[in-house]
Amino acid sequence: MSTPTGVAHVMRLCRDAYTNIARQGMWRTAVRFARMREVKFGNLIGSDKFGNMYYEDKQEVWGRHRWVEYPGGLPWEQPKESTTVPPEWHSWLHYISDYPGNSQEILSLTPSRFKMDHLPNQTASETAYAPHNHILNPNYGKQNMNHYEEWRPNSTEGKRDDK
Secondary structure, eight states: OOOOHHHHHHHHHHHHHHHHHHHHOHHHHHHHHHHHSSOOOOEEEEEOTTOOEEEEOTTSOTTSSEEEEOSSSSTTTSOOOGGGSOHHHHHHHTTSOSSOTTSHHHHTTSOTTTOOOOOOOOTTSTTOOOOTTSTTSTTTTTSOOOOOOOOOTTOSTTOOOOO
């Protein structure tokens, strides 16, 4: 006789929570649950310059056995920002590559002359892009804003003499 899926899921969560408490202690398990809304543990594969830590647990279901933990304490202290994941770690997280982002194989694929530093999302910051005619552009109002010519249907400008 098999157990219903909901019961099996709860049993798995309890088993993982117990194992995680035994390995890492009650406080760290509670913080991890508050951040990720689930209790996962695995081997630390590496970290990046933004403080993200990348884990893998090969006993977890495939497709959920690699994950990232963002820096910061509890969820209300710092928002999770997925744009801080650099491309080399993104390829590892999404199974494009089997090499972790800090491995020499990944780092040697891109020539250094083409490589730019990865930037997280710049929205709502001072470095965010704003078009020239946008009020948040620092040069707004300081320059001539007449970049457009208005169209006049009866004017002789722009008429072709094809006939």
